[in-house]
Amino acid sequence: MRRILYTIGFSLVLGSSFSCISSSSEDPLAALLTSPPVISSVTPQIGTPAQNNLNAFYSATEVVIKGENFGVDTVVRFNDIVAAITLNLGTELYTKVPDGAYSGFITVSKSGGSCLPNSKTGVNCAGMEYFIDCYAVTGKQYGPEIELKQGSSLSVEFDGQETKAFHTDTLLASRNLTIGCESTVTVRVFDRSCKATDYVLQNDPIIPFPAGVATQFYITADSKTCSLVL
Structure with a gap:
């Protein structure tokens, strides 16, 4: 009788051990396949696509995304623009801000997943806010940006032939910037993806x-005081 009880007890313990081993070996794989990616940080969180605007060229900002569960068939997007992944270490993704990117979200989706348009949520998707800044990449060479709010005006003094940097707030409706100056001015206006349009020596x-966007722009003028109305 003792031998029978011992045999039964040993079988139960052995079976339980196999069950634990099997469960522990399957759970990580199941989690890897079914769990959504997680983003813990994006560095830097402000950048620019490549800029090639007449007399200035700036490379696209390199971005490092850290987290977990990135998988192997990983897709990185800046809103709806797919970005090339230069290196995938499983917990780190290396990429660059693609042409056409604009402020919104950077997202990571894995095989079988998708992110909702211009959103940081979806199926097997994770995201974080990302901001496009056309001026920061220059090291703010023209000094701090001056904000011009919709429906307001500014009086700005220029010393010699000087360039100043400006940005609007996010406009609720399309508006015209009117510049009044005693000298001709040159204005460089950036679109939301940092493509520039130049207005050279304008009166x-x-x-x-x-x-719907906050517009960045430069004004170059001689030693005059200029008025800006938006």
Whole structure:
């Protein structure tokens, strides 16, 4: 009787051991396949696509995404723009801000997953806010940006032939920037993806700005005081 009980007890313990081993070996794989990716950090969180604007060229910002569960068939997007992955270490992804990127979200999705358009959520998807700044990449060579709010005006003094950097707030509707100055001015206006349009040696230009974005721009003028109305 003792031998029978011992045999039964040993079988139960042995079976339990096999069950634990099997469960522990399967759980990590199941988690890897079914769990969504997780983003813990994006460095830097402000950058620019490549800029090649007449007399200035700046490379696309390199971005490192850290987290877990990235998988192997990984897709990185800046909103709806797919970015090339230069290196995937499983917990770190290396990429660059692609042409056409604009402020919104950077997302990571894995095989079988997808992110909702211009969102940081979806199936097997993770995201974080990302900001496009066309001016920061220059080291802010023209000093701090001056903010011009919609429906307001500024009086700005230029010393010699000087360039100043500006940005609007996010415009609720399309508006015109009207510049009044005693000298001719040159204005460089960036779109949301940092492509520049230049208005060279203009007299009192009126420049259209789009709705829904904060527009960055430069003004170069001689030793004059200029008025800006938006």
